[in-house]
Amino acid sequence: MRYIASPFGVDRIFGGLWQGGKPVVGRGEFAYAQPFDTLVLCAEEIQHEGVEYPGLEVIRCPMDDDYDHMPVGDMQRAMATAPRVARRIKSGKRVLVTCHHGRNRSGLISAMAMVIAYGDQGVTPSVAIGAVRSARNLALTNPQFVAFLMQAER
Numbered sequence: 001m002r003y004i005a006s007p008f009g010v011d012r013i014f015g016g017l018w019q020g021g022k023p024v025v026g027r028g029e030f031a032y033a034q035p036f037d038t039l040v041l042c043a044e045e046i047q048h049e050g051v052e053y054p055g056l057e058v059i060r061c062p063m064d065d066d067y068d069h070m071p072v073g074d075m076q077r078a079m080a081t082a083p084r085v086a087r088r089i090k091s092g093k094r095v096l097v098t099c100h101h102g103r104n105r106s107g108l109i110s111a112m113a114m115v116i117a118y119g120d121q122g123v124t125p126s127v128a129i130g131a132v133r134s135a136r137n138l139a140l141t142n143p144q145f146v147a148f149l150m151q152a153e154r
Contacts, residue, residue, distance in 0.1 A: 001094065002055040003033035008101045010034055011135045014118075016089045019110045019136055021102035022046045025053055038088050040081065040097040042105035059084055063105045070144040078148070082112035090117050107132045107140040111149050125153040 004010065008021025023039060039053055044062035061081040063074040088095050097113070099105035111128035123131075129149060132139045140146055 001035040001037055002053065004036050004039065004056075004096055005033040006098065006102060009136075010096060010102070013110050013135045014114055014131055016092060016094045017085070017110055017113060018094065018096045019102055019106045019132065019139070020096055020098050022100055023096065023098050025056070034096070035094060036096045037093040038085075038095040040085060040095065040106070040109060041099075042081075042097065042109055043099040046098075046100060057088075061105075061109060063099075063108075065099070065104045065142060067142050067144060070148055075148065078108055078112060082109055083116055085109060085113035086117035089113065102136060103139045104142040104145055107136065108142075108145040108149065111140065115149075115152060125149040 002025055004023045004025050006021040006023055010018055010020030013019050038057045040059045040061060041047055042061045042063050044064055047060055047062050059081055061077045063077060085095055097106040097109045111132050114123050114128040114131060115125055129140055
């Protein structure tokens with residue numbers, strides 16, 4: 001496990017699932033840093049190819065945060081990443097899902113992972129969206145992401 005903090009905050013969403021802004025990895029020297037096993041990088045602009053995160057499993061899911069259009073490639077990456085995150089939180093891992101500010105792209109993956117991991121316990125897309133919004137101020141305001149999540153509820 002490694003300690004991760006963010007200038008935009010890191011909040012617990014549910015169980016071992018956390019969400020936050022662009023990560024700063026350290027040794028716990030930040031008073032507000034939390035230990036994680038897995039780091040999910042959802043912001044296309046902070047992928048930092050070649051940057052390594054020793055002691056962490058890193059899942060890369062680069063996406064855009066366009067409020068008018070969700071590219072097919074982003075949908076496919078989200079659908080491939082969310083089950084990976086769900087498996088990790090179900091197995092007791094501590095997972096931090098990040099994007100630039102920790103609101104929309106990370107919120108999409110967090111909500112999808114919650115539905116996959118806990119759908120059999122009543123976690124619907126609406127419930128997951130509510131949990132993300134409750135934990136992270138101004139999260140999931142992208143209407144394209146909300147519509148994409150709600151398709152599963154119909």
